[in-house]
Amino acid sequence: MTPRRMPIARSLLLLALTVFALAPLAILIATSFARGWFYPAAVPAGFDGGAWHDLFADAAHRGALLNSLLLGIATALTATACALPLGRAAAAGARPVRRAVALLAFAAVALPPVVLGVGLQLTVLSLGLGGTLFGVFLSHLVPALGYLTLVFLGVFTRWDTRLEEAAATLGATASMRWRIVLLPLLRRPITEALALGFLVSWAQVALTLLVGGGAVRTLPLDVLAMLQSGQDQRAAAGALALTIPALIVLGASRIAARNTAAVVA
Amino acid sequence: MNASSRHARTVVVPLLMAGTLLGVPILVSIGYLVAGALGWVGNTSSGAVGRMLTDTAVWRSVMLSLWIATAGTAIALIGALMIALLFGRDRRLDRLAQRVAALPLPVPTVATAVAVLLLLSQSGWLSRVAAQMHLITTPAQFPALVYDPWAIGVIVAVVWKELPFLLLVALSLQSLRGSALIDAARTLGATPWQATRTITLPLLLRGMAPSIVAVFVFVLGSLELPLVLAPSSPLALPMLIQERRQALGADSHADAYAIALIATALALSTALLHEKLRSDA
Numbered sequence: 001m002t003p004r005r006m007p008i009a010r011s012l013l014l015l016a017l018t019v020f021a022l023a024p025l026a027i028l029i030a031t032s033f034a035r036g037w038f039y040p041a042a043v044p045a046g047f048d049g050g051a052w053h054d055l056f057a058d059a060a061h062r063g064a065l066l067n068s069l070l071l072g073i074a075t076a077l078t079a080t081a082c083a084l085p086l087g088r089a090a091a092a093g094a095r096p097v098r099r100a101v102a103l104l105a106f107a108a109v110a111l112p113p114v115v116l117g118v119g120l121q122l123t124v125l126s127l128g129l130g131g132t133l134f135g136v137f138l139s140h141l142v143p144a145l146g147y148l149t150l151v152f153l154g155v156f157t158r159w160d161t162r163l164e165e166a167a168a169t170l171g172a173t174a175s176m177r178w179r180i181v182l183l184p185l186l187r188r189p190i191t192e193a194l195a196l197g198f199l200v201s202w203a204q205v206a207l208t209l210l211v212g213g214g215a216v217r218t219l220p221l222d223v224l225a226m227l228q229s230g231q232d233q234r235a236a237a238g239a240l241a242l243t244i245p246a247l248i249v250l251g252a253s254r255i256a257a258r259n260t261a262a263v264v265a
Numbered sequence: 266m267n268a269s270s271r272h273a274r275t276v277v278v279p280l281l282m283a284g285t286l287l288g289v290p291i292l293v294s295i296g297y298l299v300a301g302a303l304g305w306v307g308n309t310s311s312g313a314v315g316r317m318l319t320d321t322a323v324w325r326s327v328m329l330s331l332w333i334a335t336a337g338t339a340i341a342l343i344g345a346l347m348i349a350l351l352f353g354r355d356r357r358l359d360r361l362a363q364r365v366a367a368l369p370l371p372v373p374t375v376a377t378a379v380a381v382l383l384l385l386s387q388s389g390w391l392s393r394v395a396a397q398m399h400l401i402t403t404p405a406q407f408p409a410l411v412y413d414p415w416a417i418g419v420i421v422a423v424v425w426k427e428l429p430f431l432l433l434v435a436l437s438l439q440s441l442r443g444s445a446l447i448d449a450a451r452t453l454g455a456t457p458w459q460a461t462r463t464i465t466l467p468l469l470l471r472g473m474a475p476s477i478v479a480v481f482v483f484v485l486g487s488l489e490l491p492l493v494l495a496p497s498s499p500l501a502l503p504m505l506i507q508e509r510r511q512a513l514g515a516d517s518h519a520d521a522y523a524i525a526l527i528a529t530a531l532a533l534s535t536a537l538l539h540e541k542l543r544s545d546a
Binding site (some may be wrong): 009014017022024035044090092100107109111114122142145149199202203238239249250 | 279280282283284286287288289290291293294295296297298301306347348351352358361362365366368369370371372373374375376377378379380381382383384388390391393394396397404425479482483486487488489492493502503506507510514522523525528529532533536537538539540
């Protein structure tokens with residue numbers, strides 16, 4: 001099956017792929033800006049920014065957005081700070097140690113969030129943190145740490161330690177080696193890990209729902225509530241408000257990665 | 266560096282860190298689930314495990330969740346392989362196709378669910394187009410693609426969300442492996458289809474196995490998509506746990522913990538399979 005011999009199949013598949021990839025995003029944009037879009041009209045009667053205005057004029061939604069941002073940033077920073085040394089220590093370990101750490105990390109990712117949430121709910125409640133932003137942050141850390149440990153385990157398994165050894169031979173202390181050698185070389189994986197950590201928390205529903213107990217509002221929970229109460233336009237605007245920061249974070253991490261590619265490669 | 270400090274650095278430190286940061290929350294969570302299912306904590310009654318193992322509603326939920334995860338992962342995989350094989354080169358059209366296919370990657374699951382609902386529901390955009398084309402006159406005449414017994418809406422959302430991830434894995438595997446084996450097979454007289462069937466696909470599938478398992482297990486445990494798009498009878502497994510957890514009564518809470526234990530067993534057995542595939546790959 002050579003692509004060169006299948007120009008029609010390739011063109012048709014590209015067309016289908018474009019429609020498939022863009023249709024859901026297009027419907028979100030159209031619905032969020034639609035004015036007077038009643039069944040069976042296939043296109044709205046007009047467009048305005050009413051749903052977006054309603055979304056951000058509501059102080060409760062703004063609070064939910066702020067909570068989501070705080071949780072995303074705190075989770076990204078903390079999970080990266082913990083997963084980096086963990087991945088490095090595990091990669092330096094023997095094969096059974098690496099496998100044990102990888103298994104634990106994958107278990108944190110593989111456990112359904114509802115399952116993890118039900119268990120963590122009781123833990124957080126017993127610590128007196130049920131229904132608090134800090135309790136929700138602790139619960140978001142578990143899957144984020146799982147993902148990022150797998151990332152750094154992969155990075156350090158292929159890591160060339162000769163530069164660090166050379167720096168040590170030249171008299172660099174452990175902190176100097178981190179500051180001058182390791183961190184500049186790790187800029188790309190650290191940037192990607194921060195982006196991934198943010199996204200894991202940003203899109204989280206089950207853990208927030210269970211551990212937050214309805215007292216902690218985040219943007220994904222608000223979008224679901226709007227949808228369930230029939231506010232389709234606000235829900236579409238909220239869904240896009242969820243998507244745009246995710247796109248920005250991913251785009252920024254890719255640009256940062258591209259800018260550091262020459263250093264790391 | 267003496268043997269004991271090396272042992273500490275390579276064995277004790279990573280195990281201690283992983284145990285504290287990952288093992289403790291997981292074990293505490295599972296410990297609470299076991300205790301809750303046995304009626305020891307959290308205002309629960311005993312006997313839930315036996316009750317849930319013989320409850321047909323639970324097994325129907327397990328079957329629905331397995332169906333969604335299997336069908337969604339399989340269709341996303343087939344799509345990713347087709348695109349990787351047809352658009353896997355580094356030409357302009359190929360790069361365009363790869364970028365288009367990767368678009369849904371950063372879209373949060375909740376946003377995906379909202380978009381699919383707006384497209385596929387009986388008053389959604391496809392239904393409106395059908396009405397404009399005089400194929401239907403009322404929303405009820407449009408086939409149920411969400412809240413339907415086959416969970417078509419959930420599966421469409423899974424494919425939209427997971428195809429880009431599997432495609433990226435397939436493309437990176439293709440670029441890493443190069444074309445030496447294919448060239449050798451072609452030199453030895455294999456047709457393009459034979460080379461694809463006997464070399465490219467098996468190599469891709471072997472390399473992608475851990476990612477395929479990861480997608481499967483992610484879909485199996487996803488709450489957001491079933492919450493918005495799945496039928497209410499039977500409920501998908503994460504929704505059944507959530508429903509029993511929110512219900513009043515000690516029996517319901519214990520049932521939620523027991524069902525969560527069944528879901529844990531499914532997820533952990535998949536994690537073990539993932540680890541085996543990862544070490545074999």
